[in-house]
Amino acid sequence: DNNSYMKNILVTGGAGFIGSHTCLALLEKGYNVYVIDSFVNSSPKSLERVINIYKKKHFDSNLNLNIFKGDLRDKNFVQIVFSDIYKSNRKIDGVIHFAGLKSVLESKKNPLLYWKTNVLGTLNLLEIMNSYNCLNFVFSSSATVYAQSKSSLLKEESETGPINPYGNTKLTVEKLLEDIFKSQENECKFVSLRYFNPIGSHSPGLLGENPVGIPNNIFPLIINTAAGIQKELNIYGNDWPTKDGTCVRDYIHVMDLAEAHIKVLDFLSEESPTYFNLNVGTGIGTSVIELVKTFEKVNNVKINYVFKGRRMGDAPYVVADNSLSNSKINILTK
Numbered sequence: 435d436n437n438s439y440m441k442n443i444l445v446t447g448g449a450g451f452i453g454s455h456t457c458l459a460l461l462e463k464g465y466n467v468y469v470i471d472s473f474v475n476s477s478p479k480s481l482e483r484v485i486n487i488y489k490k491k492h493f494d495s496n497l498n499l500n501i502f503k504g505d506l507r508d509k510n511f512v513q514i515v516f517s518d519i520y521k522s523n524r525k526i527d528g529v530i531h532f533a534g535l536k537s538v539l540e541s542k543k544n545p546l547l548y549w550k551t552n553v554l555g556t557l558n559l560l561e562i563m564n565s566y567n568c569l570n571f572v573f574s575s576s577a578t579v580y581a582q583s584k585s586s587l588l589k590e591e592s593e594t595g596p597i598n599p600y601g602n603t604k605l606t607v608e609k610l611l612e613d614i615f616k617s618q619e620n621e622c623k624f625v626s627l628r629y630f631n632p633i634g635s636h637s638p639g640l641l642g643e644n645p646v647g648i649p650n651n652i653f654p655l656i657i658n659t660a661a662g663i664q665k666e667l668n669i670y671g672n673d674w675p676t677k678d679g680t681c682v683r684d685y686i687h688v689m690d691l692a693e694a695h696i697k698v699l700d701f702l703s704e705e706s707p708t709y710f711n712l713n714v715g716t717g718i719g720t721s722v723i724e725l726v727k728t729f730e731k732v733n734n735v736k737i738n739y740v741f742k743g744r745r746m747g748d749a750p751y752v753v754a755d756n757s758l759s760n761s762k763i764n765i766l767t768k
């Protein structure tokens with residue numbers, strides 16, 4: 435039973451979109467979950483929803499979810515979380531690190547905030563983990579670390595070259611993890627998961643994506659358009675060198691992504707110390723138009739959209755080569 439090896443999991447950013455879905459998946463599999471979240475960009479409500487969904491299904495069992503409100507930039511806070519957990523004779527077997535800021539635009543306006551949150555926050559966490567000899571770490575990286583490619587699938591060894599501060603912070607943490615791994619060769623089990631575009635919600639849609647403020651990402655914007663919260667959807671560019679002129683992305687269901695983390699924990703529990711980067715995507719490219727049409731068909735609604743100019747920093751084609759994740763961990767097979 436792998437769960438007996440990694441039973442107690444700390445999830446930073448556990449109230450966020452991917453974090454909350456992963457917490458639910460972990461609880462469903464019987465893990466003890468500790469969440470750290472500052473709630474600057476998420477709401478405690480998403481964890482209440484996780485608890486409600488879980489309780490509806492498992493009314494007779496205990497819910498092993500502990501929530502710590504605080505910010506990773508505050509090392510003292512991280513220290514207190516760890517000492518609290520270890521004091522009561524429990525421990526942390528693995529850490530899934532989602533906490534961070536993710537708006538490209540905001541990162542350009544405020545790089546200090548992004549470096550402090552995404553890099554210093556991670557450094558603090560790794561330092562405290564190290565002092566507790568806690569060595570299993572799954573990092574939320576992003577396909578954004580890759581240099582732009584025109585039309586070929588991105589492989590883990592493809593050239594990196596982020597073009598904004600947000601992407602720089604993600605790549606920096608990957609390098610940091612690699613450096614730590616190399617210095618402690620026989621101990622660490624570190625993985626950076628390079629997510630493509632996660633969308634969707636735990637069925638039947640009680641959890642979802644609930645960013646604070648106006649969303650930037652396409653899927654919540656499509657939903658807001660369908661719900662009449664905004665009048666129309668802007669589609670950024672119809673003159674890209676793609677099948678229909680709109681950008682192509684690799685959209686992966688958030689529950690598949692959540693499950694991927696658990697498969698990675700299982701994999702690590704059997705594996706010797708390691709560090710690697712892994713794409714998490716479907717390998718299927720979908721254009722913005724195709725995404726909108728599919729949404730219309732599945733939900734039987736009409737989405738008003740208008741073509742706008744290209745959005746700065748967008749790439750025409752971002753699709754995963756997922757052969758490594760499929761051969762190594764079987765990420766997309768149930």
Ligand code: UD1
Nearest residue numbers: 536538576578650651652653655668669670681722747748
């Ligand atoms: C964005 C970030 C990426 C980050 C990811 C997760 C950029 C350039 N990239 O990815 O670094 O890891 O979010 O949060 O911001 N689109 C529209 N209209 C809209 C919004 C989006 O047409 O109103 C299009 C975009 O041009 C893009 C696609 O939809 O082609 C997906 O956009 P989005 O959801 O913002 O994700 P990415 O830009 O791929």
